[in-house]
Amino acid sequence: MNAEPRTGDTRTKILEVAETEFALEGYAGAHLQRIAEQVGVQKTALYYYFPSKAALYTDVLGRMLEAFDRAVTDALSRGGSPEERLDRLLGAMNDLLAEHRNYSQILIRVFVDRSQVVDLPRIEGIIRGVVGRVLRFHREGVEAGAFRRMSARHFFQSLLGLTLFHYAGRSFSAAVLGTDIFTGNAVAWRREEVRKIVEHGVLAGPEATPSAGPSGGGGTPEPSA
Helix, strand or coil: CCCCCCCCCHHHHHHHHHHHHHHHHHHHHCCHHHHHHHHCCCHHHHHHHCCCHHHHHHHHHHHHHHHHHHHHHHHHHCCCCHHHHHHHHHHHHHHHHHHCHHHHHHHHHHHHCCCCCCCHHHHHHHHHHHHHHHHHHHHHHHHCCCECCCCHHHHHHHHHHHHHHHHHCHHHHHHHHCCCCCCHHHHHHHHHHHHHHHHHHHECCCCCCCCCCCCCCCCCCCCCC
């Protein structure tokens, strides 16, 4: 769960060092010279693997989002009841952000900064895939009578907020909780507390009935995509 580069080929090492640089400094503040020095190569060598800073950033972001996609897909595709799949999804998101400390900070920066992305269709495609899988899962749970009738989109937003901010705001979270949030016990504690919050708010009571609408929710209809 440390942020230091792992062993591997030069390209992988560049991506790992760049991931930390972009997480700490953002796109505008990141320096290729600093990345090259930490990797142990000349700055010109970076251009052999990545033609520009934007291309390097795009690959860092793509690699991170692909890891999210794999985690979400694995959690939701292994079958089981909606309750079991929800529990796996919460655990997968929490543990991924805890293991890869840079991910939450990069995501926060992506949401609030305008950064350069070379292959925008690739990045947008991964994001749409992740969001779409979670929305479909929630709607299936509502239709099965397992989840409360609510907006699938707000479910996704709430889930992302619960998991992401805790790790992105690590110093604040540590101060509030009085502990290093990246220890094994603290990660397990957070996983359990998020599970309690989400399941108490999402899991349907005995009075619930399957939703007849395509939005998977009651009350205010969801806007069309």
